[in-house]
Amino acid sequence: MILRNFSRSIARQPWIRKAAVSTPLIRDLAWRFIGGETLEAGIATARALRARGISTTINHVGTHVRSASAAVAATEVAIASVRRIAGERLDCYLSLKLTQLGLDVDEALCAAQLHRVLDAAAHAAVFVRLDMEESRYVEPTLRLFDAVRAAYGADAVGIVLQSYLRHRPDDLAREAAAGSRIRLVKGGYWEPAEVVWRRRDEVDGAFLAQAGYLLRHGRRPALATHDPRAIARIRSIAAALGLEQDAFEFQLLHGVREDLQDALVREGYRVRSYVPFGEQWYEYALGCIRRLPGGALDRLTERFRGSEAP
DSSP states (O other): OOHHHHHHHHTTSHHHHHHHHHHHHHHHHHHHOOOOHHHHHHHHHHHHHHHOOEEEEEEOOOOOOOSSHHHHHHHHHHHHHHHHHHTTTTTEEEEEEEGTTTTTTTTHHHHHHHHHHHHHHHHHOEEEOOOOOOOGGHHHHHHHHHHHHHHOOOTEEEEEETTTTTTTTTHHHHHHHHOOOOOEEESSSSSOOOTTTSSSHHHHHHHHHHHHHHHHHHHSSSEEOOOHHHHHHHHHHHHHTTOGGGGGGGEEETSSSHHHHHHHHHOOOOOEEEEEESSHHHHHHHHHTSSSTOHHHHHHHHHGGGGOOO
16 A cells, blocks of 8 residues: 555656656556546547447546636536547546536535536436545535435436545445445545545455345446456345346446456446546556556556656
8 A cells, every 4th residue: 555655656756647647658548547638538438339339437537626717617527528438429427526516616616517517407408417526525525426316316316435434334325225326336536544444355355245235126227347356246145035147237447357248248247347538547547557456556657757847
């Protein structure tokens, strides 16, 4: 964990950022995980994945806008995304991060932008899922989600919950009881030990316990993991419960464990790939590179260490 966070801090330095965005080698590697820099490219990626039997969620990368004008601009991209999904008739959802819609600026501003997106999505019959961000955003995100679920319905908007949060297990039961459509993830933000589980066995244990709960009590749950052991355990639980393979879906990141995604499709499971697009792809791609075997991020950091600007 210490080494991983050291790699993260090094990779965020300006010199490595400059090397990444200007070096074809790294851009090519990063592009494995990105749908492209434009909406058109993201839609084309979703179309190609659908040809392989994989559904998609698209997301315009970017978070923590600091002005109302930036929140409105991000909202316009989200609305355009909804319209393109509908126009292409893709099996594709839209993912939103509320800090991109102005949550750091003003909650009322964010709520207004969220309603604009959901109005467009309702007209286009496109499902929208609210992503979960750092722990300080859990309460406002759930507050806004509960309000829009009541207004638009559980078949129009869903939520992401993070199993690595130590003190929020009641969120899962409460949202499941309300009929919310939940995407369960382990969680990927650096948080204090008093906030999240840190040891791998604790993180894995919490995820599997909550995945099992959703299989028993959830409504069309989405279980997001690249861990073959976790996937095998989920399959075992589902089989024991007598669930049909389309009663839930596995969700994985675009470009990560594509072999596993294709294998699950061949075996009849629903698979959905999370496809980001947009110009702010750098840090998202780093997170995906960290998931590659063999310390890929550390090797890249070492490769470009000599290019640090004075």
